[in-house]
Amino acid sequence: MDFAFTDDQAAITQAAREMLVETCTPTDLRRMLEAGEPSDQARWSTINEMGLLGILAPEAAGGLGLAAPDFVGIAEAAGYVALPEPLVDLAGVTIPLLASLDDDHGWTERAIGGAVVAIGHPANRFVADADTADALLLGDGEDLHIVSRNAVTLTRAESFDPLRRLFQVDWAPSDETRVGSGWGDAADRGALFAAAQMIGLAQRSIDMAVAYAKERTQFGKAIGGYQAVKHLIASAQVKVEFARPVVQAAAAELALGTLPSRARIAHAKIVAGEAADLAARTSVQVHGAMGMTWEVDLHFFLKRAMALNYAWGTPAAHRRTVIDRMTSLPTGPDKTFASELADA
Structure with a gap:
């Protein structure tokens, strides 16, 4: 069995990564913060033009009809640059959910075209990017509703990550806004792609530590030369x-x-969070005293990693899923990691 990514998957990921690294630098992030800009419209237009928003949407809806393995590398690349725009949640979670609805009120096509639909999933206490969204996908019991941004009241919630804009949403459901029932696999998708972003954040933290260790000298020698x-x-x-x-x-x-499979996603979220935490803390330590200051770009990635570790399910919640799988289904060398193992 071949576990490697295909040439097409690698090419899409590489193209997305190169674009994001070029257009979303720490300098760009600081400029956005100073100007109070929630997103960079030129970068968002490029993301849209590359077709990244419709990767997981069915071809019948105007998407590419690809699957999660085709998007996981792009989510990692978004994490690598601490992307402020909602590419991952929109393309990885919201658009597949919209496409599964019997009547999406036309929002799947609009979202693939660049319109932002913020998602208010019960797994998250607050709704991200609600202030810049064209519409919000919200839940009322088991019912799903698409509500115009102008029909809700938003209250800003402070985020540990200054580039994550979180809001409490007050709204009123109606028959006109109802579009379906049930969240499907949205929580699993959110956790999976948050994990992928944390892998990217972890790698960026390490890369920054390596770069600093090569240029910082102590006693006439680069500190990276010390064991x-x-x-x-x-x-x-x-x-x-x-x-x-x-x-x-x-x-x-x-x-x-x-x-x-849900336990595998939970496991992924746990270990990705641990990797990102260790990488960020290690990079702070390598940077020395200056690593504790906000002036060091590393903090963009440290703060995003800490925020995502508690988005789409806390580590404790995901551990409960893993424990549930281990205690309710057979384990052993031929069963614990068997993807074809039937659900109980």
Whole structure:
């Protein structure tokens, strides 16, 4: 069995990564913060023109009809640059959910075209990007509603990550706004792609530590030449290398919708969060005293990692899913990681 990404998957990911690295630098992020800009419209237009928003939408709806493994690398690339725009949640979670509805009121096509639909899933206490959204996808019991931005009242909630704009939403459901029932696999998608972003954040933190260790000298020698620094960074990189295939395997099994596949996603979210946490803390330590200051760009990635670790389910909630799988279904060398294992 071939577990490698195809040439097409690698090409799409590489193109997205190169575009994001070029257009979303720490300098760009600081400029946005100083100007109070929630997003960069030129970058969002480029994301739309590349067709990234419709990757997981069915071809009948105007998308590319691809699957989670095709998008997981793009989500990682978005994490690598701490992308402020809602590419991952919109393309990875909201658009697939909209496309599954019997009557989406035309919002799938509009979202693929660049319109932002913010999602108010019960897994998250607040709604991200609600202030810049064209519409909001909200829940009332088991019912789903699409509500115009002008029909809701927003209250800003402070976020640990200054580039994540979170809001409490007050609104009134109606028969006109109802579009369906049930959240489907939206929570699993959100957790999976949050995990992928944290892998990207972890790798960026390590890359920044390596770059700094090469240029910072102590006693006439780059600090990266000292074993104590090498071992710190190497330990963080090993953590990432072990976590990344867990996330990729979870993407491959998302469509199964079984308890084992949901546990794989939960496992991915846990280990990606741990990898991002270790990588960011290691990078702070390598940067020394200046690593504790906001002037060091590393903090964009540290803060995003800490925020995403509690988005789309807390580590404790995901551990309960893993425990549920381990205690309710057979385990062992031929069963614990068997993707075809039937749900109980």
